[in-house]
């Protein structure tokens with residue numbers, strides 16, 4: 001397959017590109033490096049320094065490279081930033097995303113996999129969360145993903161676009177080559193590892209939640225498992241593949257990606273302490289608004305539809321891979 005990956009210089013995108021290349025696919029990466037790193041792009045992939053919302057340039061690129069399928073991984077994805085600057089999020093994630101779909105229409109590319117998020121569910125009433133749970137995002141980031149998912153569904157029904165929309169839970173870990181290096185960083189595991197290296201102590205936002213130790217529980221999915229799921233999802237968009245039927249709200253083309261299990265913030269700190277061999281400096285803080293106590297995927301449908309299951313569910317293994325990557329790249333991508 002010839003696959004175009006937007007955001008292939010980002011955390012999830014770069015690891016997924018590695019996996020696609022390894023599986024023998026030809027990959028074109030589109031990334032404007034706004035939050036990504038040129039050095040993270042697989043040398044085997046073709047790189048284009050472009051914005052995916054540039055409809056004419058994208059249509060040309062899709063045609064020139066005879067692209068079969070698009071993996072749309074690029075997005076703005078920092079919740080507090082989305083609350084401070086919703087215009088940026090709607091322009092990038094929604095307006096830009098629709099421009100990408102229009103470029104695909106004009107280049108007659110009819111297969112897409114979208115990186116979506118558990119943030120579409122907002123504050124779920126129960127956990128594990130199935131795909132049919134109500135979509136009630138509580139921040140602009142989640143709302144823009146709901147909007148783009150909806151546009152893909154409508155384009156599917158009207159223009160024959162075959163899609164898989166993947167709702168990730170908390171992505172973590174690293175491959176040998178690529179890891180998580182956001183600036184600023186907002187994800188727990190890299191913050192914990194930075195604290196272990198002498199950075200700022202980690203703040204635990206609330207220890208009075210109705211969970212086993214009072215801290216929030218999240219479903220951490222290894223980025224290598226996620227990469228495997230993308231490969232399967234891209235294959236499933238083949239018109240000859242029965243797995244992506246006619247798109248509608250209940251069709252199996254919307255899939256949660258998680259482990260169907262969760263760890264608390266304290267359990268993450270304990271696991272990280274085991275991995276690095278010392279205590280993680282931390283302090284208690286008050287609850288943050290908009291943090292559900294528990295966010296765990298019901299990922300059963302991804303198993304049924306794609307035959308995919310998260311295989312790297314041991315938290316020490318997930319954190320260990322992120323720690324190894326940091327040790328091998330002490331300067332991140334700057335070195």
Ligand SMILES: NC(=O)c1ccc[n+]([C@@H]2O[C@H](COP(=O)([O-])OP(=O)(O)OC[C@H]3O[C@@H](n4cnc5c(N)ncnc54)[C@H](O)[C@@H]3O)[C@@H](O)[C@H]2O)c1
Nearest residue numbers: 007009010011012031032033034035036051052074075171
């Ligand atoms: N990391 C997570 O835990 C997580 C969880 C749920 C969903 N997601 C989704 O997964 C996707 C990837 O997340 P990530 O953590 O790898 O983010 P990231 O910021 O590391 O990667 C995003 C990439 O997209 C590029 N990009 C952004 N806007 C662009 C534009 N207009 N044109 C071209 N390139 C552009 C950035 O430079 C970056 O390389 C996002 O869509 C995000 O919403 C991530």
